[in-house]
Amino acid sequence: MRSSFVRVTALTAAAAILAAACGGTGSAPSPAPATGQPTPAATKPQFELASYQYSIQTKGKLRVGTREDNVPFGLKNPATSKFEGFDVDIVREFAIAIFGNEAKADPDKFIEYVPVVSATRIPTLKDNKADVIAATFTINDERLKEIDFSTVYFRTGQKVMVKKDNATIKSVADLKDKTVCTAKGSTSEKNIAAKNKDAKLLLLDSYAPCLIALQQGQADAISTDETILFGLVKQDPNTKIVGDYFSDEPYGIGVNKGRTVFVPFLNKVIADMIASGRWAEIYKKHITPVSGDLKDGPHDKGRSN
Amino acid sequence: MNPLEALRAAICATPGVRCDTWHLFVDPNIIRFFGEGLRETLLLSIASVALSFAVGLLFALARLSARRWVRWPAVVYIETIRALPVLLLIVYFGIKGTALFRPIAAPIAGEDFELSRFWAGVLGLSLYTSAVLAEIIRAGIQALPRGQTEAASALGLTYVHAMRFVILPQALRLMVPAMVGQLTTVIKDTSLVATIGVFELVRQGRVIYTQYFNPLEVFLYVAVIYFVICFALSQASRRLEIQAPKEAKVKIEELQLRDQVA
Amino acid sequence: MPGAIVVEFPELFLTGLWLTAQLSVIGSLGALLIGTAIALFRISPLPPLRWIGVAYVEFFRNTPLLVQLFFLFLGLGALGFRFWTTDTFVAIFRAAAAGMALYHGAYVAEVIRGGLLGIDRGQIEAARSLGLSYAQTLRYVQLPQTFRSVVPPLGNIGIALIKNTSLASTIGVAELLQAAEIVESRTFRTEEAFGAVVLLYLVLTIPASLGVNWLEKRMLIAR
Numbered sequence: 001m002r003s004s005f006v007r008v009t010a011l012t013a014a015a016a017i018l019a020a021a022c023g024g025t026g027s028a029p030s031p032a033p034a035t036g037q038p039t040p041a042a043t044k045p046q047f048e049l050a051s052y053q054y055s056i057q058t059k060g061k062l063r064v065g066t067r068e069d070n071v072p073f074g075l076k077n078p079a080t081s082k083f084e085g086f087d088v089d090i091v092r093e094f095a096i097a098i099f100g101n102e103a104k105a106d107p108d109k110f111i112e113y114v115p116v117v118s119a120t121r122i123p124t125l126k127d128n129k130a131d132v133i134a135a136t137f138t139i140n141d142e143r144l145k146e147i148d149f150s151t152v153y154f155r156t157g158q159k160v161m162v163k164k165d166n167a168t169i170k171s172v173a174d175l176k177d178k179t180v181c182t183a184k185g186s187t188s189e190k191n192i193a194a195k196n197k198d199a200k201l202l203l204l205d206s207y208a209p210c211l212i213a214l215q216q217g218q219a220d221a222i223s224t225d226e227t228i229l230f231g232l233v234k235q236d237p238n239t240k241i242v243g244d245y246f247s248d249e250p251y252g253i254g255v256n257k258g259r260t261v262f263v264p265f266l267n268k269v270i271a272d273m274i275a276s277g278r279w280a281e282i283y284k285k286h287i288t289p290v291s292g293d294l295k296d297g298p299h300d301k302g303r304s305n
Numbered sequence: 306m307n308p309l310e311a312l313r314a315a316i317c318a319t320p321g322v323r324c325d326t327w328h329l330f331v332d333p334n335i336i337r338f339f340g341e342g343l344r345e346t347l348l349l350s351i352a353s354v355a356l357s358f359a360v361g362l363l364f365a366l367a368r369l370s371a372r373r374w375v376r377w378p379a380v381v382y383i384e385t386i387r388a389l390p391v392l393l394l395i396v397y398f399g400i401k402g403t404a405l406f407r408p409i410a411a412p413i414a415g416e417d418f419e420l421s422r423f424w425a426g427v428l429g430l431s432l433y434t435s436a437v438l439a440e441i442i443r444a445g446i447q448a449l450p451r452g453q454t455e456a457a458s459a460l461g462l463t464y465v466h467a468m469r470f471v472i473l474p475q476a477l478r479l480m481v482p483a484m485v486g487q488l489t490t491v492i493k494d495t496s497l498v499a500t501i502g503v504f505e506l507v508r509q510g511r512v513i514y515t516q517y518f519n520p521l522e523v524f525l526y527v528a529v530i531y532f533v534i535c536f537a538l539s540q541a542s543r544r545l546e547i548q549a550p551k552e553a554k555v556k557i558e559e560l561q562l563r564d565q566v567a
Numbered sequence: 568m569p570g571a572i573v574v575e576f577p578e579l580f581l582t583g584l585w586l587t588a589q590l591s592v593i594g595s596l597g598a599l600l601i602g603t604a605i606a607l608f609r610i611s612p613l614p615p616l617r618w619i620g621v622a623y624v625e626f627f628r629n630t631p632l633l634v635q636l637f638f639l640f641l642g643l644g645a646l647g648f649r650f651w652t653t654d655t656f657v658a659i660f661r662a663a664a665a666g667m668a669l670y671h672g673a674y675v676a677e678v679i680r681g682g683l684l685g686i687d688r689g690q691i692e693a694a695r696s697l698g699l700s701y702a703q704t705l706r707y708v709q710l711p712q713t714f715r716s717v718v719p720p721l722g723n724i725g726i727a728l729i730k731n732t733s734l735a736s737t738i739g740v741a742e743l744l745q746a747a748e749i750v751e752s753r754t755f756r757t758e759e760a761f762g763a764v765v766l767l768y769l770v771l772t773i774p775a776s777l778g779v780n781w782l783e784k785r786m787l788i789a790r
Contacts, residue, residue: 184748185748206511208511211515320646321644384773389730392734521641521642
């Protein structure tokens with residue numbers, strides 16, 4: 001009795017293992033790199049065995065390095081303990097692209113969040129603690145030596161911020177003889193000095209006192225990276241961001257070197273997002289409340305809300 | 306309206322005074338938040354004083370050495386560092402700290418070693434305070450009657466033993482009020498590391514006033530916290546005055562005046 | 568050549584030096600005035616004045632100068648007070664100068680008080696018996712003698728003040744330390760920029776220290 005029971009169980013188990021190994025997700029490597037196509041009928045997209053996205057799919061979790069204290073890109077909501085923000089919604093699209101329909105309902109089930117700060121972004125990738133980094137990561141040559149980036153998924157730069165009722169300052173050029181506050185030792189300080197020699201720079205050690213100075217009228221404007229200005233606008237809604245970018249900061253998704261199939265996959269997901277309007281939706285949800293404009297894609301100039 | 310209410314109304318009516326944020330300062334969450342800042346301040350102070358004492362003691366002994374090749378570098382170090390603003394040293398370590406220590410720390414901590422803002426601040430503060438303490442310790446040792454050193458050597462004690470069991474214990478006892486005074490200065494100086502991003506008391510205050518837009522109230526609150534601690538310490542220092550030769554006391558006061566940084 | 572970077576950014580370093588010098592001089596004069604006044608309060612026969620004196624000294628010595636400067640700039644700024652000017656850069660300079668005077672004034676007050684108390688009681692009694700009033704005794708007997716003996720400690724406070732002007736950089740004043748920081752952020756030549764400013768601070772403080780040391784020795788001999 002027992003021996004036949006054992007035999008049946010073993011046979012069933014073996015059959016199950018064989019079925020899982022031979023069927024379903026894997027397919028023979030094809031000449032052209034195959035990227036995952038989420039089809040409505042299949043529960044999971046199909047990837048080639050050698051691709052990184054396949055290994056992520058098998059593992060069951062996409063490990064994402066993101067910020068936990070950056071409004072509006074990566075923030076851990078202290079009330080719900082859930083991550084939210086522009087970068088976070090972008091990586092949720094990746095999770096949907098890798099894990100298929102199951103992920104559409106609750107992408108976070110398939111994501112493991114790894115909090116990072118500026119200095120730990122590259123080390124986290126290189127130590128293989130995360131699969132991707134989505135943390136306001138500017139693409140530059142120095143970093144390209146160490147890691148790879150996806151295409152640009154967000155483009156930002158330096159802008160000017162004034163009080164909401166200020167009608168005289170509309171761009172960098174209007175800063176002539178005006179008191180502009182920025183952080184000591186930052187690239188922002190260099191950029192303004194280069195763009196407008198007649199601006200009077202008030203250099204404080206961070207943007208918090210700059211905001212107070214602006215409120216009290218001791219500074220006419222604050223100028224720095226738009227993303228920092230977003231955080232300031234969120235703190236004090238009685239301000240607005242004006243003018244065009246006068247520096248260029250392209251953001252990319254950071255990936256470890258050598259993932260030759262994964263990077264084109266990510267790029268396709270980003271391109272699909274832009275084409276389908278999902279990118280614009282995410283922008284409207286997170287960025288528009290602080291920037292006051294609408295965009296359809298990272299290279300879009302933006303139109304007013 | 307009774308006069309007290311009238312006074313309150315007058316104060317609250319002044320533009321810029323936020324009477325509606327005073328409740329924050331009794332809110333337990335906010336108090337805990339400031340408490341974390343205070344904890345950082347105290348940790349910074351203790352770490353700095355410990356490091357400064359160790360380094361300062363070495364330099365004090367070097368300064369008193371009979372050998373010129375030991376004495377002169379010590380003199381140069383002490384006099385140069387004391388002539389510089391402590392903020393300059395702190396900012397320098399804030400910028401260059403990681404680069405300076407990476408060669409030493411990399412074998413242990415790895416290539417992506419990063420000197421934390423906390424330790425950058427402690428290093429800057431300690432560099433300065435060590436020079437000041439070196440002079441205080443030296444003054445203490447020199448204030449002892451010559452007889453002590455002579456008796457020690459007559460008893461056959463080596464330099465190290467004489468220092469350890471005879472000279473330093475007495476010198477340090479003389480120096481206790483000066484040291485406590487210097488501790489007070491160090492606690493005030495920890496406020497300077499706010500400028501390199503350490504979340505001590507002043508910086509925590511900044512987080513609060515950027516959220517609630519009440520800088521005036523926050524500065525007063527933070528000032529009072531510092532005041533309570535430093536005042537208590539300075540009172541303790543006054544109580545600890547032990548009989549010391551007048552010259553030593555005067556010299557200590559002179560030293561402290563010159564090194565009274567914020 | 569050490570300090571050569573100064574030649575590349577003459578306006579920054581010269582402005583820095585000039586503002587540091589101005590803050591030092593104005594701050595010192597202010598501290599002297601305030602300190603003398605507070606010292607007189609502290610030895611006054613009127614208890615309310617004495618209380619004000621004690622409160623002033625204890626408050627300004629036991630709170631960090633950094634917090635005091637920020638209070639003068641953004642705290643008073645919240646009340647609309649801009650040091651009687653509309654130019655922010657003038658306002659921050661005045662705030663810094665006021666901060667220097669107020670903070671160091673507390674230390675000056677204690678030194679002068681010590682000096683005043685150190686004068687032989689006999690002198691005061693003699694002056695009174697000669698018919699001099701309280702004010703006249705102060706003016707002709709006590710203060711002149713005090714100033715001679717307190718010069719070395721005041722010199723030390725002055726040196727501390729010169730170094731403390733570096734804190735004005737935290738409220739945006741373009742003094743010497745800020746010059747170093749700006750040059751460093753533009754060129755990344757940290758050691759050169761900071762080295763040049765270190766030399767400049769040494770040029771300001773070391774001669775002063777040597778002078779005070781010399782004065783101290785003279786005073787000890789006189790005693």
